[in-house]
Amino acid sequence: MIAIHGMTMSGNCWKASQILRLTGHAFDWVETDPNRGDTRTEAFLALNPQGEVPVVVLDDATVLTQSNAILAHFAEGTPWLPPPGLARTRVLQWLFWEQYSHEPYIAVARNLITYRGRPADQAARLAQCTVRGEAALGVMERRLTGHDWLTDSGPTIADLALFAYTHVADEGGFELAAVPGVQAWVARVAALPGIVTLPRG
């Protein structure tokens, strides 16, 4: 059986379980919380020396890391990832953008506010996350005003990758009502068959 080592509240780990569900793969979930040191044990570091979740372990013990690479791996050959060519490149653009310009701000703001109680010594960092996170939501809003999905290929792993932290962005202090195109898209993704949203913190 495929195993996912991940933290339930993590959007990046959610991507792994979500794409496995959508592509019909059963899996065991091994709760692995970096906040309590689970990613620093000898056993975990043997799986992933970088000490990061999610980690997917296949039946033959092959180890996969990097949430967006995991999305692409299991989406290959399904409608969640268009065939090679411009349509696929559009999906990849969003995946790289998510990890560079969205997750580092929206996921971090959520962690600081909802999971770490707004630590005073992180106020400057949180302020920066707020500014850049709002800019990221603005980029999504430009696309999603007048379009149902992030690319012209219908729902793809680009939508899953961005849904991960956007649908809980309010836990990072972001108001989705300010970006109605994004808000409508969040509802659209959540309504797709088989989508399981993150628990609230």
Place this chain on the structure above:
Amino acid sequence: MIAIHGMTMSGNCWKASQILRLTGHAFDWVETDPNRGDTRTEAFLALNPQGEVPVVVLDDATVLTQSNAILAHFAEGTPWLPPPGLARTRVLQWLFWEQYSHEPYIAVARNLITYRGRPADQAARLAQCTVRGEAALGVMERRLTGHDWLTDSGPTIADLALFAYTHVADEGGFELAAVPGVQAWVARVAALPGIVTLPRG
């Protein structure tokens, strides 16, 4: 003719010109320097509303963004990107890791030291970039001690993506002599036919 809008000294922009050279595409280079406001003009924002380089414009006016998506786009169907399956996933893992855990520290340290003269008000940021950049080089060293390339598929766009800022990491204050596996790999990539290294700052 394909056009690349980019800044000559940028490793991310280098990726675009390098993969076009390696895959036999002629291109025009349009020097576009964010430091002098070139990415904030109306004309540039019409191409890429996010105001980032590199931007590749194809003959039919299609616009491509995100350096690692550009690498994958032109590498498709060549030995620089293995076919779908585990080998490709390994390449994608490095591409996502590069944008999340390597570029934000090594490229930023290089910019602060070599292009901005070590601004005093950025000392804390530079210190963080140094620590995390060294950690990133350590991750590469683990792989490149005993392996010629980042994946088992020979030289791929994973090597190109990481070479971009690693071969000029000394300009960010990093000592490649401390990571001899990385240092040997830099020489190995540089010696591949058709590789053009970045000018020194």
